[in-house]
Amino acid sequence: MKNRWYKRLTLLAALPVIAMAGGDITPVSAPQESGWIDAVGISYGQSKDNIDIYRLTLRKEFSSHWLESDIGYLSGYWEGSLNYWNGYGVDNFGVALSPVFTYNFTGLGTVTPYLEGGIGISYFSKTRMGPRDLSTHFLFEDRVGAGIKMGNWDLSFRYMHYSNADIKKPNDGIDIFIGSINYRF
Secondary structure, three states, rough: OOHHHHHHHHHHHHHHHHHHHHHHOOOOOOOOOOOOOEEEEEEEEEOOOOOOEEEEEEEEEEOEEOOOOOOOEEEEEEEEEEEEEEEOOOEEEEEEEEEEEHHHHHHHEEEEEEEEEEEEEEEOOOOEEEEEEEOEEEEEEEEEEEEEEEEEEEEEEEEEEOOOOOOOOOOOOOOEEEEEEEEEE
């Protein structure tokens, strides 16, 4: 089981190199007001009890920047996702929508590191994942993480937590460490 995790982590780590080999790493201008979506992405992660997490994401960056300084600025994005969880012989499908706030550090040329955090909502097809009883289909999606923007590419690593916030018990929740790669138009 651990060997499978290391193979996937190696693949995820290699994706940025593969992507940059054919991608544009020139700076991206400020978000444009055209279209509903300005980035697409894929993610893979795993819970501590070996539930595999796969996500396809669509993003729309906020058009505003706040608290601008010589160090950086606060902004963010909306993220919608299709989720697939597999563990304990159970397939669980879900959708989620989250506002995510980022603090972007400036002054590093074409590279922009950032910190992120957000709380969103999700709906999943199953309420049980093996011994984990989530009790409700509706779950909150919490996240904290860090990432780096390089031109059109956005790479991030985050901790995510899914639970129903004790709306109904038991509320076992699921904790995930997940890596993502996004392409920004």
